[in-house]
Amino acid sequence: MCGIVGYLGSEKASDIILSGLTKLEYRGYDSCGIFFHDTDNDRFITYKDKGRVHHLVDDFDYQYNNHLAIGHTRWATHGKPNQANSHPHFSLSQRFGIVHNGVIDNYLELTTKYLADVPFSSETDTEVIVNLIDYFSKTLAVEEAIRKTLSLLEGSYALLIIDIVNPDILYAAKNKSPLLVGVGSKGIIIASDVMALVGYADHYLPLEDKSVVTVSKTENQYHFELKDIIGKPLPTTMLEMNIVMEDIGKAGYSHYMLKEICEQPSVIRKIMAMYLENGSSLPDKIIQHFQEANRIYIVAAGTSMHAGFVGKYLLENIAQIPVEVFIASEFAYNPPLVEKNPYFVFISQSGETADLRSSLVWVKSHHYQSLTITNVPTSTLAREADDFLEIYAGPEIAVASTKAYVAQVAILLLIAYQLASRKPFDIHVELSRVAVAMDAIIDRRDYIQHLVRDKLVKHNCFYIGRGLDYFTCLEAALKLKEISYIQTEGFAAGELKHGTITLIEEGTPVIAVISQKTMNHATRGNIREVQTRGAEVIVISMSDIHDVTDQIVLMDVHEYLAPLITVIPTQLIAFYTALILERDIDKPRNLAKSVTVE
Numbered sequence: 001m002c003g004i005v006g007y008l009g010s011e012k013a014s015d016i017i018l019s020g021l022t023k024l025e026y027r028g029y030d031s032c033g034i035f036f037h038d039t040d041n042d043r044f045i046t047y048k049d050k051g052r053v054h055h056l057v058d059d060f061d062y063q064y065n066n067h068l069a070i071g072h073t074r075w076a077t078h079g080k081p082n083q084a085n086s087h088p089h090f091s092l093s094q095r096f097g098i099v100h101n102g103v104i105d106n107y108l109e110l111t112t113k114y115l116a117d118v119p120f121s122s123e124t125d126t127e128v129i130v131n132l133i134d135y136f137s138k139t140l141a142v143e144e145a146i147r148k149t150l151s152l153l154e155g156s157y158a159l160l161i162i163d164i165v166n167p168d169i170l171y172a173a174k175n176k177s178p179l180l181v182g183v184g185s186k187g188i189i190i191a192s193d194v195m196a197l198v199g200y201a202d203h204y205l206p207l208e209d210k211s212v213v214t215v216s217k218t219e220n221q222y223h224f225e226l227k228d229i230i231g232k233p234l235p236t237t238m239l240e241m242n243i244v245m246e247d248i249g250k251a252g253y254s255h256y257m258l259k260e261i262c263e264q265p266s267v268i269r270k271i272m273a274m275y276l277e278n279g280s281s282l283p284d285k286i287i288q289h290f291q292e293a294n295r296i297y298i299v300a301a302g303t304s305m306h307a308g309f310v311g312k313y314l315l316e317n318i319a320q321i322p323v324e325v326f327i328a329s330e331f332a333y334n335p336p337l338v339e340k341n342p343y344f345v346f347i348s349q350s351g352e353t354a355d356l357r358s359s360l361v362w363v364k365s366h367h368y369q370s371l372t373i374t375n376v377p378t379s380t381l382a383r384e385a386d387d388f389l390e391i392y393a394g395p396e397i398a399v400a401s402t403k404a405y406v407a408q409v410a411i412l413l414l415i416a417y418q419l420a421s422r423k424p425f426d427i428h429v430e431l432s433r434v435a436v437a438m439d440a441i442i443d444r445r446d447y448i449q450h451l452v453r454d455k456l457v458k459h460n461c462f463y464i465g466r467g468l469d470y471f472t473c474l475e476a477a478l479k480l481k482e483i484s485y486i487q488t489e490g491f492a493a494g495e496l497k498h499g500t501i502t503l504i505e506e507g508t509p510v511i512a513v514i515s516q517k518t519m520n521h522a523t524r525g526n527i528r529e530v531q532t533r534g535a536e537v538i539v540i541s542m543s544d545i546h547d548v549t550d551q552i553v554l555m556d557v558h559e560y561l562a563p564l565i566t567v568i569p570t571q572l573i574a575f576y577t578a579l580i581l582e583r584d585i586d587k588p589r590n591l592a593k594s595v596t597v598e
């Protein structure tokens with residue numbers, strides 16, 4: 001969802017902004033723009049429109065010397081994607097230019113109260129912010145005018161502000177939407193996502209809510225000041241940058257998604273190294289919170305919620321702890337009746353999903369304990385929950401989540417295993433087998449590509465399975481629809497006949513997942529039901545329960561770990577289907593990687 005990046009330093013600012021916007025593309029957007037100071041002619045220039053960053057990069061006039069710039073990728077919330085609504089936005093006097101992530105809830109009231117005479121040129125809430133700054137700057141110093149404006153805003157914002165009167169200063173502010181300040185040897189870069197800092201910053205600082213940054217230049221040195229909303233200086237303890245350019249490249253793969261699918265065996269091995277080897281384990285405090293809880297409440301969205309379903313099964317079956325799973329956007333407005341001693345577990349690849357954040361705010365307001373399981377240790381959810389576990393999937397750039405999903409499942413498995421009074425298997429042995437089994441199916445991906453071409457590219461599709469396989473089916477169906485735009489549903493195999501079987505006709509693809517011995521017979525019965533009605537069936541099964549006609553047979557692993565393996569061919573099916581249909585696989589239409597609005 002929207003991305004922002006700004007820079008003040010000795011390098012060419014527009015290069016850094018365009019490279020930053022390209023790195024932020026994966027978050028999802030529909031328009032983009034840049035605003036910079038043309039140093040030679042002491043004037044400001046804007047490019048903005050609906051469309052992709054590569055159009056901006058292609059159309060950009062690279063002759064300008066410039067050292068101050070801000071840029072934006074917009075995912076439309078207030079007003080449709082077009083040039084007028086693209087960022088940056090300007091105050092009526094043109095003195096201030098701004099880019100904004102987030103949503104201002106009270107922008108209409110503020111307009112009526114302070115800006116009734118201002119003719120707006122866009123439908124965005126952002127234009128209200130920039131005009132308020134201008135309005136207050138008539139009586140206050142600029143920094144104070146910004147703080148005064150922020151004190152009136154209700155909602156979420158990450159802002160970068162340029163005052164054209166002073167091209168040696170860049171202002172930034174944040175509330176609820178993420179923003180990070182990166183410091184490099186040649187300047188200061190501020191962005192909504194750590195990815196945009198890669199290659200330019202050696203250290204960085206994730207900002208807290210309601211903080212204001214002023215970047216300035218004195219004697220060719222660039223530095224920043226951090227204050228709270230009333231102007232009190234805040235500490236600036238910097239973190240070391242631990243992502244390098246190679247981590248965010250495609251490493252020779254055609255798509256990030258394929259690269260990330262192929263990285264999954266290494267992710268499992270990395271998780272083993274971080275949490276199982278050399279005496280390392282999950283933190284005692286977290287294990288104790290699970291042990292003391294009467295019930296676990298998992299809150300998540302999309303793919304992370306599917307990991308949550310698998311986690312529920314594992315925690316209940318391996319560790320005998322009752323668990324409920326909630327859709328984050330529902331939880332935030334309709335919280336459940338909570339048991340005594342609850343423990344809330346937030347699962348989020350990005351750690352920024354707004355629906356989870358609202359739920360966490362509710363949990364904290366009730367003084368309940370919480371844990372965030374995420375891929376981004378500096379994310380809002382990681383910082384705001386009481387406890388935090390990193391999933392170590394490495395940067396995931398494709399919008400459709402793959403390796404983060406298996407990493408989330410693996411972490412939930414480790415938790416269940418550590419809590420189990422009787423260990424049902426040797427976790428080292430079984431996770432090592434999982435990595436090998438993943439390698440084996442990834443090595444056969446050409447075969448899956450052929451299978452997809454022959455049988456699968458149709459207008460709708462079903463995944464069916466029981467127990468743990470049902471959760472894999474939910475995730476498999478989401479993946480296929482996300483990137484191929486084929487209508488796909490994941491069904492509990494036995495439930496299909498209670499209505500939805502009417503949709504099965506000659507040639508409808510039905511993909512069955514069978515990894516659980518006790519359910520093998522019943523699911524095969526359901527396969528026959530759909531075959532009789534003309535379905536084109538593909539079966540994904542484990543070696544020890546496979547049938548000779550099954551198309552995708554996977555290496556055996558313990559049944560509890562099967563979701564880590566069965567999901568891999570479904571990711572490949574989604575990938576190759578989207579490839580045949582020539583979809584924008586890494587950036588599917590209408591989707592955002594990090595959904596920072598509710």
Ligand code: G6P
Binds near residue numbers: 348351352399400401
């Ligand atoms: C978006 C993405 C999904 C993702 C979901 C939750 O909808 O498109 O792929 O599963 O957000 O994101 P999170 O970062 O909280 O796991």
